[in-house]
Amino acid sequence: MxxxxxxxACVIGAIGLHLIMRxxxxxxxxxxxxxxxxxxxxxxxxxxxxxxxxxxxPILEVIFGLAAITGAVRMVTHPRPVFAAIYFxxxxxxxxxxxxxxxxxxxxxxxxxxxxxxxxxxxxxxxMLAQDAxxxxxxxxxxRLPREPIAALVVGFVLLAGLSDAFLLVDGGVRPDAxxxxxxxxxxxxxxxxxxxxxxxxxxxTVESALATEDxxxxxxxxxxxxxxxxxxxxxxxxVATVDVRIGDDTRTxxxxxxxLPTNTQLVGWALVAVFPVSLEIAGVILLMxxxxxxxxxxxxxxxxxxxxxxxxxxxxxLEDEDSEFAGxxx
Amino acid sequence: xxxxxxxxxxSDAATTMLPVATGTVQIVLLTSAVMFAVxxxxxxxRRNMILMFLCTELMFQASAIAMIAFGRMHLxxxxxxxxxxxxxxxxxxxxxxxxxxxxLYRRKPTLDAEAWAELKEC
Numbered sequence: 001m002x003x004x005x006x007x008x009a010c011v012i013g014a015i016g017l018h019l020i021m022r023x024x025x026x027x028x029x030x031x032x033x034x035x036x037x038x039x040x041x042x043x044x045x046x047x048x049x050x051x052x053x054x055x056x057x058p059i060l061e062v063i064f065g066l067a068a069i070t071g072a073v074r075m076v077t078h079p080r081p082v083f084a085a086i087y088f089x090x091x092x093x094x095x096x097x098x099x100x101x102x103x104x105x106x107x108x109x110x111x112x113x114x115x116x117x118x119x120x121x122x123x124x125x126x127x128m129l130a131q132d133a134x135x136x137x138x139x140x141x142x143x144r145l146p147r148e149p150i151a152a153l154v155v156g157f158v159l160l161a162g163l164s165d166a167f168l169l170v171d172g173g174v175r176p177d178a179x180x181x182x183x184x185x186x187x188x189x190x191x192x193x194x195x196x197x198x199x200x201x202x203x204x205x206t207v208e209s210a211l212a213t214e215d216x217x218x219x220x221x222x223x224x225x226x227x228x229x230x231x232x233x234x235x236x237x238x239x240v241a242t243v244d245v246r247i248g249d250d251t252r253t254x255x256x257x258x259x260x261l262p263t264n265t266q267l268v269g270w271a272l273v274a275v276f277p278v279s280l281e282i283a284g285v286i287l288l289m290x291x292x293x294x295x296x297x298x299x300x301x302x303x304x305x306x307x308x309x310x311x312x313x314x315x316x317x318x319l320e321d322e323d324s325e326f327a328g329x330x331x
Numbered sequence: 332x333x334x335x336x337x338x339x340x341x342s343d344a345a346t347t348m349l350p351v352a353t354g355t356v357q358i359v360l361l362t363s364a365v366m367f368a369v370x371x372x373x374x375x376x377r378r379n380m381i382l383m384f385l386c387t388e389l390m391f392q393a394s395a396i397a398m399i400a401f402g403r404m405h406l407x408x409x410x411x412x413x414x415x416x417x418x419x420x421x422x423x424x425x426x427x428x429x430x431x432x433x434x435l436y437r438r439k440p441t442l443d444a445e446a447w448a449e450l451k452e453c
Contacts, residue, residue: 048358055353065359069366104399130381156369159368164365182350283415290423297434
């Protein structure tokens with residue numbers, strides 16, 4: 001794929017989004033949708049063509065990606081705010097699907113719970129509270145007319161051209177199969193055994209079940225795990241992890257099965273508390289401060305006088321004189 | 332080494348140690364780039380204050396996808412940890428922004444951001 005093809009596709013996508021965004025006739029919007037979808041599909045086909053012949057075709061990724069992009073475009077262009085929020089749920093669900101494909105199952109489900117379950121519901125509540133009383137049809141004029149669409153599209157799609165250029169074109173794009181991109185298996189494995197080393201209780205259970213397997217169901221004796229001077233119990237040699245255990249007076253070497261490696265969720269939790277403990281504390285403080293801030297903001301009462309409420313509702317004020325004794329509290 | 336790879340592929344707990352397919356990473360990164368650009372266009376063009384904040388959530392989402400993809404590519408869990416922090420910031424931002432919107436709505440009963448254009452410097 002050459003840069004010019006990518007840039008032309010970006011321009012076509014921008015024109016398509018522009019046609020969808022303006023309150024045109026229905027046919028014009030359909031043409032815009034076809035142009036945008038064509039541009040995205042064209043780049044995806046080009047990406048798939050650039051893969052090695054024996055590489056697996058990422059069908060599910062393409063489906064989730066198209067669903068996420070469709071949801072995003074609909075969310076940005078839909079004239080009804082509630083529908084836009086619901087299209088954002090589609091985006092969240094498709095990105096959760098992509099997280100699953102990237103082996104991040106904990107983040108996938110917490111995304112659905114936190115985003116689709118909590119944040120989106122808050123948005124919908126506020127939309128309901130602040131529903132524009134003047135528009136009966138639910139489509140306010142300011143929701144249908146975009147503000148400065150050309151300038152925004154230029155900014156957005158120049159950014160998109162730059163980003164996709166960096167992701168897909170520079171040095172053949174982001175390629176995990178390029179040399180040096182993915183760390184060697186042995187070092188990743190050593191890292192993960194080290195995480196298991198930090199989880200004493202799970203290591204105990206692993207050794208116990210490994211002992212039971214080696215003794216073929218016999219009574220598992222009382223054992224203690226031998227640790228070296230640095231507190232490490234697991235030793236790695238030729239890709240095989242072993243633990244020395246002391247049973248009574250004699251020492252035995254137990255081989256750990258590869259299935260005893262910590263799962264992805266455990267790795268995330270370990271990184272959270274062992275690598276970024278201060279960030280975790282700061283995140284907690286940020287949430288607390290946000291809660292205080294929201295309470296302080298929402299507590300403040302705006303005291304409008306009766307006349308100000310009338311003016312806001314589009315009525316004539318009853319009193320001409322602002323300083324009249326009937327003018328009320330003011331703000 | 333080959334034997335280890337075969338063993339890994341058979342074990343559920345350890346498939347995350349194998350390198351990810353190139354096509355997966357490229358398609359996911361392309362999606363995240365498009366989502367970020369669309370979210371930015373949405374933030375600049377929508378006039379509804381609530382939807383402007385929703386568009387920032389879309390941009391958060393796009394960056395979260397990119398972080399998970401890069402974390403998976405380099406086989407470390409730190410990309411996912413960053414997404415947890417993004418969720419934190421998004422939740423805090425939603426609480427504050429929506430409190431602000433409710434406050435502004437009480438003052439002028441419209442969600443149009445242009446109503447507050449006087450806050451602009453120029």
